[in-house]
Amino acid sequence: MHLPCFIQKIRAGGVNVNQAVEALRMENITKVYPNGVIANKSVTFVVNQGEIHALSGENGAGKSTLMKILFGEEQPTSGTIFANGQKVNISSPTEAIRLGIGMVHQHFMLVPSLTVAENMMLGIEPRKGLKIDRKRAEKEVREISHKYNLPIEPNERVEDLTVGQKQKVEILKALLRGAKILILDEPTAVLTPQETRELFAELKTLRSNGYTIIFISHKLNEVKEFCDRITIIRRGQTMGVYPLSDISEQEISKLMVGRDVILKISKNKILPGAPAIKVRNLKILEESGRVRINNISFTVREGEILGVAGVEGNGQAQLVKALTGLGPYHSGSIELCGTDIRKKSVSDIRKLSVAHIPEDRMTIGIAPRLSVTENTVIDKTDNIRFFTRLGLSKSSEIREYGKKMVRDYHILCKTPDVSVESLSGGNIQKTVLARELSGGPKVIIADQPTRGVDVGATEFIRRQLIAMRDAGNSIFLITSDLNEVLGLSDGIIVLFEGEITAYLPDASNVTEEELGQYMLGIKRQSPEQISEVLHEQKD
Template sequence: MKKGVHCVADEVLRMQNITKIYPNGFVANKDITFGVGANEIHALVGENGAGKTTLMKILFGMEAPQEGKIFINGKEEKITNPLDAIDKGVGMVHQHFMLVPSLSVAENVTLGVEPMKKGLFDFEGAVKATQEIADKYNFKVDARSKVRDLSVGQMQKVEILKALIKGAKILILDEPTAVLTPQETEELFEQLFTLRDSGVSIIFISHKLEEVMRICSKVTVLRHGQCMGTHDTEGLNEASISKLMVGRDVVLKIEKEDPKTGKPVISIKNLVKINSIGKHVIDDISFDIHEGEVVGIAGVEGNGQTELSEVLSGMGGFASGDVLLNDTSIKGKSVREIRDLGLAYIAEDRMVEGVAGDMSIKMNIMADRFTKKEFKSGLFMNGKKIDEIARQYIQDFEILCDGPDQPVRMLSGGNIQKVVVAREFTSGANFILANQPTRGIDVGTAEMIRKTIVRKSREEGTATLLISADLNEVLECSDRLLVMHKGKIVAAFPKANEVSEETLGEYMLGIKEMTLEEMEALL
């Protein structure tokens, strides 16, 4: 696959001297100039909080800048809301899909531009229009299918089709490969090249720098709300882009020695979980994790990983089987009781389960240890001690903030995740359950979290279960690797660093499946 070299005849988009300051005084964008050419896939990269999201919200009419101008095809435009942006040929595909699962592909794609016949919604007309545009760009989806029956990769295509059917000529893609298998990613890239060659300019936002290098001809780097320049990707590599983003050298590959494993810390035995409609979302799975090792789970989202995380953290029950944490069953135990047995938990959704957004950084960091004697002074909390600890963790984990009393919701996504990590990695637990620990965060923070996971296993003997949609992450951080598909463990690899992404993808998609005997022989 080649990203190709394309002559950029004219800029189809120019955002000139854009400045956005929020009411609290935070400068999200400072005098940013950003241009995209015709027939171009242009990367926009930067750490969380660098200003990428704000800049794209301004382009899509979701935010208004204090200063600056937007030009589309050389003409100055005022974009006041998303409908206005769509009308001017700008489409945005958000990281979190905005689809109605119970409706068909055609109904989702034509939502807002529904074809009508005799005053009623014309379903056949919607199917025809959707299938025509899908076929035009080689998007292999059936317009009549229900969205709930689609794979994650197909849902991604539906989101793109929603923008294309409305006439998008400038397409913003926010982390489009975050939940795709390698095979689905390859297919998406081929379709993006088709779109580019047919006259659609694409703004590609991603933390996966190897993908930026592969498919983008130019990259614009933001850091702390300012533009660090636009560069041809041909003259860069992943390390140089990372340095522009972070302002220092970033280690992109984790060097680790083989684990020295001890006794099992957690034992999962014939675990079964059945959901509200009677489906086996966890289907008779068994495995152990020992002291000193990181076990990774790869899988397309929706194949039981979330439910497994809920069971192990005490956020959800199970139908049969058992889970032993440090030789004690967690059956019937509360979240607090399971944590007291030795669990530290980095939740999949940091804003829902990881932090209390309106509470301070200090209170979030201390949330699991208020009852401990060392943080009490008689009947009351030892405020001075708590403040000291919070400031120390803010320094140790490089949390960018105004101080320990700042509400967590005021932080960037990467810094919110650092608050979660600071609490969980200092809890004294010997089992770390890390579910999507670096999702949607910048390369610098991701590097810190991954290195800490590996370091704690090697130096402190912790057992870690790493659940991640980022295959680079599970391959680099894990010692052993398991693959989940339809609630089952379908493959096991004793050495994660010897498995290719392509092989993993085949098991993740259900193309291949190991027998129980094969897995037992490997592990």
């Protein structure tokens, strides 16, 4: 690691290097929301200049709130913040930016229809008379992009960029505004393994140039790999600061959740039964006419988890939509539980005992303002157990059911009557799970079931999925978490540019490296090998 020059100067002067310069100190920060939720309880968070500092904790532990306070998006109830030794009052993002604090949000803060240059210059546009000086804007973008080795084309529209490129724009946007401290909120959640490696290299370059980076993540292997120190938050309180050279992944996860989490996924071998999902020669076109799924065929059998590995954007989203009736497909056939679903509505498909755990739980997984109970019975309005024939609800039945769901699925909430949006990500996902799995589905389409979910909830969700498989159901698992696809699946198919490029019948025998080569299109199996996934007898 290249030390920033000021530290080298200190060293030259014979001062102890361990007494690094504090870039930032948040002292005794307490945040109580108007609804009484205590998000931070006297948290002290100190970051040194020129380090990559990890901030880890389960979902709902309070790390987002802490960072929102630092970036001026929330005001602390009490506590003080020091930037470069000065006591500061960060009243707004503008003020944070002025103090040299930049934030790369998990959900990118970009305007899709504007160009890269327009997005980067928004609010600080160079002018020529009344007009925006486009030439200068473009030149400045090129310069900064070159300086920090983050290549990007200024005139491209943001909506046409890949996720990794969008992230580059976000980082450059912060640097352009003079950020010296960069906050990255779960930056790798949306990246491919390759893009992740690229990001790490870029961040290390920034560090060697004297920038300070706060890296929010609960992917412990990443944290361990390239951060210098870690601050762990649990239930709104700090569990301490540790140099990453002195602490193991197991110790970190113990501090995060307060108990040992099994990072390994264990499951029994069972013999798969009859086919439950049969997809043949499926083809899906996008609105623009782009082919998203090109002539793929596969079978998922009873008692089997078929995992889909692939870099995001290789047709997974369209495939899931077609399977669940939410989106169109143009040719080929899909058979679920023995029924062809062509021209079938979403509710027809659900009646075939198909459950769907959607990727984007906030938008299509739940109704945010309804209660936990209401969300669990929302798909059961024609069930006479909960609703009379006239359509009136049977409140006591529903209440009992809500309580049972909260109990069975370990949903952490004050009462089952609180709105779902007030829960943490993991508990929202458990609510989705409760609704989808309690109806006794035969086919489960699980799309990123543990994305953005804390370690404890992840383990719970995975166990539930394995239990469903052991009971003889079929699970189609789409996930960008390599550990998950390798650990949870029985067989794996790899999607690359809308085609199946590999079928790996035994996931336990596959290495990450091998999978990665298929995912990136470096390797491809023969059509014979791939057609094994049909599980059809050959004549």
